[in-house]
Amino acid sequence: MARIVDVHARRVWDSRGRPTVEAEVILKGVRGRAIAPAGASTGAGEAKALAADVAVRNVNGPIRAALLGVDARFQDAVDAKLIALDGTPDKSRFGANAIVAVSLACLHASAAAAKRPLWRHLAGERRVAMPVPQVQIYGGGAHARGRVDIQDYLVVCPGAGSFAESLEWIAEVYHAAGARLAKKGAQLGVADEGGWWPSFKSNEEGLAELVGAISDAGFEPGADVAIALDVAATQFYRGGRYHLALENRSLTAEQLHAMFMRWLDAYPIVSIEDPFAEDDHEAMRAFTRAAGARVQIVGDDLFVTDAARLDPELANTVLLKPNQIGTVTETLACWDAAQDKGMRAIVSARSGETEDVSIVHLAVGWSVAQLKVGSFSRSERMAKWNEGLRIEEALGGKALLYPARKLFK
Numbered sequence: 001m002a003r004i005v006d007v008h009a010r011r012v013w014d015s016r017g018r019p020t021v022e023a024e025v026i027l028k029g030v031r032g033r034a035i036a037p038a039g040a041s042t043g044a045g046e047a048k049a050l051a052a053d054v055a056v057r058n059v060n061g062p063i064r065a066a067l068l069g070v071d072a073r074f075q076d077a078v079d080a081k082l083i084a085l086d087g088t089p090d091k092s093r094f095g096a097n098a099i100v101a102v103s104l105a106c107l108h109a110s111a112a113a114a115k116r117p118l119w120r121h122l123a124g125e126r127r128v129a130m131p132v133p134q135v136q137i138y139g140g141g142a143h144a145r146g147r148v149d150i151q152d153y154l155v156v157c158p159g160a161g162s163f164a165e166s167l168e169w170i171a172e173v174y175h176a177a178g179a180r181l182a183k184k185g186a187q188l189g190v191a192d193e194g195g196w197w198p199s200f201k202s203n204e205e206g207l208a209e210l211v212g213a214i215s216d217a218g219f220e221p222g223a224d225v226a227i228a229l230d231v232a233a234t235q236f237y238r239g240g241r242y243h244l245a246l247e248n249r250s251l252t253a254e255q256l257h258a259m260f261m262r263w264l265d266a267y268p269i270v271s272i273e274d275p276f277a278e279d280d281h282e283a284m285r286a287f288t289r290a291a292g293a294r295v296q297i298v299g300d301d302l303f304v305t306d307a308a309r310l311d312p313e314l315a316n317t318v319l320l321k322p323n324q325i326g327t328v329t330e331t332l333a334c335w336d337a338a339q340d341k342g343m344r345a346i347v348s349a350r351s352g353e354t355e356d357v358s359i360v361h362l363a364v365g366w367s368v369a370q371l372k373v374g375s376f377s378r379s380e381r382m383a384k385w386n387e388g389l390r391i392e393e394a395l396g397g398k399a400l401l402y403p404a405r406k407l408f409k
């Protein structure tokens with residue numbers, strides 16, 4: 001038995017200096033701890049976070065009372081209890097931040113009780129390997145006060161043979177990108193996820209600059225290091241049109257579609273997330289039909305980690321963010337559903353993060369082939385990349401699940 005003897009939450013602070021919820025689930029002799037992250041570009045269908053102090057009170061009151069005596073090893077039973085007790089479709093009675101912190105803390109506690117690292121606890125005896133890192137180089141959109149419209153300019157390394165080597169290469173590209181901005185005379189700063197604060201005259205200039213940075217760092221764009229975008233298009237969709245504030249123009253879905261198709265021909269782009277608004281299913285369907293065979297098309301705000309929303313006609317890949325849906329069990333259900341539908345997945349952090357590294361263990365333990373945690377600076381990001389390095393070392397090094405070369409050929 002691994003009975004829960006206490007549950008406790010406290011208010012802590014995230015990477016944006018905003019309050020959030022840390023929960024501890026205590027068993028006899030061991031405890032698990034986790035912190036809720038927070039998004040800025042949130043999908044309308046996400047589970048709802050409450051004010052941190054309200055969520056903390058909910059953990060220390062009704063959630064604690066419900067979980068005392070429950071066996072922490074049965075994560076699905078714990079999560080089912082949280083879901084039933086909350087009773088709302090969007091976790092708004094207790095708060096998704098309260099629920100996800102407790103759900104993850106319980107998972108950590110049961111791994112601790114089993115005396116195994118969390119990734120191994122999740123994988124059981126299955127062979128596991130590392131996910132491919134997807135790393136932001138420039139931050140934009142809601143993470144950089146709309147300085148550019150595209151939210152994330154990211155890179156992946158099809159040419160790298162391991163998680164560690166990917167990070168080594170990405171470090172070079174990240175610093176080369178900063179040096180290019182400095183050379184142009186731009187003020188050097190970083191956005192919410194640690195990517196360089198963008199200074200571009202158009203959204204496309206960011207792509208050209210990124211290709212330049214990849215070359216400056218000594219890599220071949222496309223073959224060694226390729227580009228991924230998170231457009232987060234819901235953020236600039238109003239009245240049925242896409243408003244590119246930086247370029248002072250507004251596009252129809254068809255015009256935006258044509259722009260992306262041109263970009264796919266002109267730049268080594270291998271992945272594109274939320275290219276259209278979360279409710280513009282018609283545009284997502286048309287784009288996936290046109291480009292889904294040649295590029296990874298990712299639904300974040302579109303699917304909000306909800307198994308019931310997955311539709312491979314809208315996008316071929318789903319982003320997995322535990323706090324979008326609320327519990328570990330529902331996040332895993334979304335990954336299972338994605339596999340049933342022949343879709344891929346990426347485990348992802350939020351723009352508001354902390355030192356919590358749970359998601360790295362989820363990606364490895366569940367054999368999700370890709371991991372996205374923001375950029376290559378700020379310790380809430382580096383904590384996760386560094387945890388990945390520790391896990392890869394424990395696996396004996398050189399251990400990518402699917403080399404990005406295979407994912408993005």
Ligand code: 2PG
Pocket residue numbers: 038039040041042043151152193230232300348349350351352
């Ligand atoms: C996203 C995430 C992380 P946020 O859109 O994928 O980049 O942003 O946490 O603000 O939703």
Ligand code: MG
Pocket residue numbers: 230232273274300301
């Ligand atoms: Mg996104």
